Amino acid sequence: MSAISSPDAETRLDQAPAADHPELRLWLRLFTCSTLVETTIRRRLRAEFGETLPRFDLLAQLAKVPAGLTLSELSKRMMVSNGNLTALVERLVEAGWIERQTSTTDRRAQVARLTPAGRGAFRKMAAAHERWVVEMTGGLAPHETEQLMGLLAKWKASARRALEGETAA
Amino acid sequence: MSAISSPDAETRLDQAPAADHPELRLWLRLFTCSTLVETTIRRRLRAEFGETLPRFDLLAQLAKVPAGLTLSELSKRMMVSNGNLTALVERLVEAGWIERQTSTTDRRAQVARLTPAGRGAFRKMAAAHERWVVEMTGGLAPHETEQLMGLLAKWKASARRALEGETAA
DNA sequence: TTCCAATCCTTTAAGCTTCAAACGTCTCGA
């Protein structure tokens, strides 16, 4: 996480801002926002629950699907690579938060599922997590939240469109 | 941070709304946006230049300050921990992109500075980086970009306010 | 001057992350 800067081809010594493209400034600002909130959540999760964000995220995904999810499905939803999950799941199994077993219908697939202990632990964390997010977003009026949702949706669509046919290029 | 590593055609990530607080949905959407753009930049940096985002980010910071920066100053600007920089700087020195020397005024401090080779390499990457960002933001009209900038600024301020006196709590 | 707290950096341990390669399993068509 970091503050990505701009080309700044001339490396002016005087004024820092530099007349970057508005798109670049927007990306930088989004990134800063995201990092700020994410870092805070990460730090508090560690301090108050001794957990990491990836672990919390995995529990959250499973909490939504009592029947469990395959690792592939999990990796898609969490937007991380497949290889990433193997160790993460392993650690959560060790902790007793989740259980893992080979799918009954496809012996290639591993299905992960919350244990009762895991569900309980997650509930406490989720409540705190929600408090934190609400607190950090408190400065926005409802209509602003609404507006932001719309604009971000548009951006997301735009970015995805730009990604289509990437390999074809 | 990536799920897009293999362009699997379909990306049905947004599933059940789950009637959460609007703040939670907003945070989730911001995070998705940020991850989407970041992952793309990361992947392309690797594919086209064989570089990572942290390395690019560090070069970008130094490109703005020809006289160089101490590692502490760098860690603040990049929003990463101090310990993080030691190895990162070491690798960039090895690559020949930057040079490092003990500060002449404070023998505790290490000052990092771009080499000419590093500056050249950075310029090429920065140009591509800017193209990518502009491309992904292309779907937004100028007035929408403006609006988004304002709302994100407000959010950032709100989050920072929530963080004040965190230790005092 | 002497001493001590603050500052700067490095090291360490643990965990997260990716990509690429490898392995087992499944599906489907010949």
Added chain:
DNA sequence: TCGAGACGTTTGAAGCTTAAAGGATTGGAA
């Protein structure tokens, strides 16, 4: 029914990340 290719997962190498502990240096107070 057999084989090719697709799919789900694991492994390995490399790098990023943090918190915490430790060493060097500085600057100011007694």
